[in-house]
Amino acid sequence: MSGDEISIVEVGPRDGLQNEKSIIATADKLRLIELLVEAGLRFIEATAFVSPKWVPQMFDHDAVMQGAVRRPGVVYSALVPNEYGARNAIAAGAHELAVFTSASETFARKNINCSVAESLDRFRPVLALAHKAGLRVRGYVSCATDCPFEGEIQPNAVEAVVSSLDKLGCDEVAVADTLGRGSPARVQAMLERVVAKLPPDRIACHFHDTFGGALANVDVALALGVRTFDAAADGLGGCPYAPGAAGNLRTGSLVQHLSQLGFQTGVDIAALNSAEKFAHNLKS
Ligand code: HMG
Ligand code: MG
Numbered sequence: 001m002s003g004d005e006i007s008i009v010e011v012g013p014r015d016g017l018q019n020e021k022s023i024i025a026t027a028d029k030l031r032l033i034e035l036l037v038e039a040g041l042r043f044i045e046a047t048a049f050v051s052p053k054w055v056p057q058m059f060d061h062d063a064v065m066q067g068a069v070r071r072p073g074v075v076y077s078a079l080v081p082n083e084y085g086a087r088n089a090i091a092a093g094a095h096e097l098a099v100f101t102s103a104s105e106t107f108a109r110k111n112i113n114c115s116v117a118e119s120l121d122r123f124r125p126v127l128a129l130a131h132k133a134g135l136r137v138r139g140y141v142s143c144a145t146d147c148p149f150e151g152e153i154q155p156n157a158v159e160a161v162v163s164s165l166d167k168l169g170c171d172e173v174a175v176a177d178t179l180g181r182g183s184p185a186r187v188q189a190m191l192e193r194v195v196a197k198l199p200p201d202r203i204a205c206h207f208h209d210t211f212g213g214a215l216a217n218v219d220v221a222l223a224l225g226v227r228t229f230d231a232a233a234d235g236l237g238g239c240p241y242a243p244g245a246a247g248n249l250r251t252g253s254l255v256q257h258l259s260q261l262g263f264q265t266g267v268d269i270a271a272l273n274s275a276e277k278f279a280h281n282l283k284s
Pocket of ligand 1: 015018048049050051052053054055079080081082084085086100111112113140141142143176177178206208238239240241
């Protein structure tokens with residue numbers, strides 16, 4: 001397994017910044033993206049085409065997607081909750097879309113104002129539009145171990161949503177420890193059910209790092225064959241609708257950890273340090 005390539009999905013510009021209270025200038029968001037690209041990150045979740053009434057920080061999604069520096073091989077994805085968001089994201093030049101639902105009914109209601117089943121229905125036209133335009137679609141499953149409202153989530157609830165996203169046609173499913181509370185044993189129990197449904201090359205792991213346990217969970221996922229991990233510059237992040245959710249796994253920590261294990265990430269750590277310093281200074 002050592003020597004394998006790992007795809008790091010940099011979610012700082014989206015998950016990282018969405019939780020910042022003061023509105024960050026569009027030019028600063030674009031500079032952060034440019035620094036991340038210069039550091040060698042190839043998959044960047046650039047913004048979210050969600051309602052600005054729900055997440056004010058993402059108000060400039062069109063300008064961010066349109067203005068992000070274009071380099072060969074760099075893939076910009078956009079988070080979208082519905083067809084409206086998908087149409088706008090594609091028009092703005094997104095290379096990939098990410099839909100998002102939850103293994104917890106209560107979190108789905110709080111975050112996207114609908115049930116899990118309704119969210120899946122909303123994704124049908126998103127998938128149709130994206131695939132017609134030749135774009136891949138990721139499906140996120142939030143609260144894959146714990147929900148801020150319902151507590152521990154059972155692996156069978158995650159498995160059911162993963163199967164539904166697969167049946168809808170999602171190319172990749174990202175399981176998310178939204179709160180960063182999953183222990184390695186519980187993450188393993190959950191991931192074993194997911195790996196039984198989908199090949200590991202269609203699975204991504206999105207670990208928030210509230211209690212410093214994200215890297216241990218990365219190791220669990222690596223052992224199960226997962227090779228795609230999300231991280232955010234300087235560990236920015238959190239979901240405004242998930243009380244208790246803190247930052248994502250820091251990109252620099254992930255890159256260093258993977259490199260110590262002998263994996264290839266294609267990221268230049270010195271250039272990444274500059275990007276992380278810049279990200280740090282964006283924090284309010
Ligand atoms: P709603 O209020 O039920 O929707 O929100 P609506 O259809 O009644 O529309 C309300 C207003 O939003 C309307 O505008 C729509 O046009 C507009 P108005 O007529 O009032 O002026 N609208 C939109 N605007 C821009 N883009 C759109 C869009 N859709 C409707 N796509 C909705 C439902 C889903 C829109 C809302 O709940 C929403 O935007 N939620 C997003 C919440 C969010 O972004 N949360 C953070 C991201 S998820 C996350 O962080 C977790 C993750 O990282 C994984 C993990 O860690 O767990 C992915
Ligand atoms: Mg997240």
